[in-house]
Amino acid sequence: xxxxxxxxxxxxxxxxxxxxxxxxxVFHNHVxxxxxxxxxxxxxxxxSALVDKLRVTAIESAAASDIDGLIFTFVYCRACGDxxxxxxLSRVVRSHGGxxxxxxxxxxxxxxxxxxxxxxxxxxxxxxxxxxxxxxFRRQNLFLEARSGRGLTIDNTNxxxxxxxxxxxDRFGLGxxxxxxxxxxxxxxxNVLKLSQNK
Numbered sequence: 001x002x003x004x005x006x007x008x009x010x011x012x013x014x015x016x017x018x019x020x021x022x023x024x025x026v027f028h029n030h031v032x033x034x035x036x037x038x039x040x041x042x043x044x045x046x047x048s049a050l051v052d053k054l055r056v057t058a059i060e061s062a063a064a065s066d067i068d069g070l071i072f073t074f075v076y077c078r079a080c081g082d083x084x085x086x087x088x089l090s091r092v093v094r095s096h097g098g099x100x101x102x103x104x105x106x107x108x109x110x111x112x113x114x115x116x117x118x119x120x121x122x123x124x125x126x127x128x129x130x131x132x133x134x135x136x137f138r139r140q141n142l143f144l145e146a147r148s149g150r151g152l153t154i155d156n157t158n159x160x161x162x163x164x165x166x167x168x169x170d171r172f173g174l175g176x177x178x179x180x181x182x183x184x185x186x187x188x189x190x191n192v193l194k195l196s197q198n199k
Contacts, residue, residue: 001069001168002086004076005105006142007127008116010156010164011073014105017165022174024069027058030126052085059089063096069174076104078144086148101172102151105164106143111157 001024003011015026032054040047055072062070076082090100107115113130127133136142145153152171156164169175 001071001101001103001172001174002074002089003071003103003105004074004146005107006112007075007133007136008112009105009107010115010161011105013161014156014164014168015071015073017161018071018168021165021169022069022071024071024174025062025067027055027062027070027072029055029073029075032058055085056088056092060092060096063093063098075142076144076146077140077142078147079140083146083148086146090148101168102146102148103168104145104151104153106153106155107157109137 001018003015003018005011012026012028015028018024019026032051035054036047036050040050059070059072074082076086086100086102093100113133116126116128116130116133127136145151152168154164154167159167
């Protein structure tokens with residue numbers, strides 16, 4: 001599951017609510033940002049390459065594992081080439097029998113400006129003031145829909161995170177997908193056991 005949208009739209013809050021519904025792990029995009037910034041200058045080519053590598057590696061590892069699912073939060077930037085990144089993610093997840101669901105969150109700008117001031121954002125080193133966010137919005141359009149695959153768009157201007165999580169859960173039938181993934185794991189295990197017995 002990829003939850004994307006501009007900073008302050010509520011991705012992490014919705015991801016946590018969805019995690020409680022599904023049991024999926026939350027992979028917060030700022031984990032990779034923090035790691036890459038400790039090595040390279042923010043925005044440098046080496047920084048960007050490391051961020052992409054960390055994200056793809058983590059998501060591929062999750063797809064290859066026995067966890068039920070992963071929720072990845074992400075600020076999509078079309079001009080930055082993020083469609084290429086999303087296609088790469090889709091390929092690696094599919095190679096392990098998984099699927100990626102894209103969910104775009106959007107909200108009115110005045111609501112987003114209010115949300116970025118929350119205390120919790122500073123803990124993650126996120127943008128936490130309106131002026132910085134306005135500058136970012138002037139540089140890039142972060143409100144666009146990803147080109148790489150169909151998805152769901154939810155305006156959460158006036159929706160609680162739990163309500164948004166329920167919409168996502170119902171729309172993609174995540175309860176059923178969890179069961180399906182569990183059955184596929186059992187089939188793979190059965191096939192491995194069968195192969196080992198035939199040797």
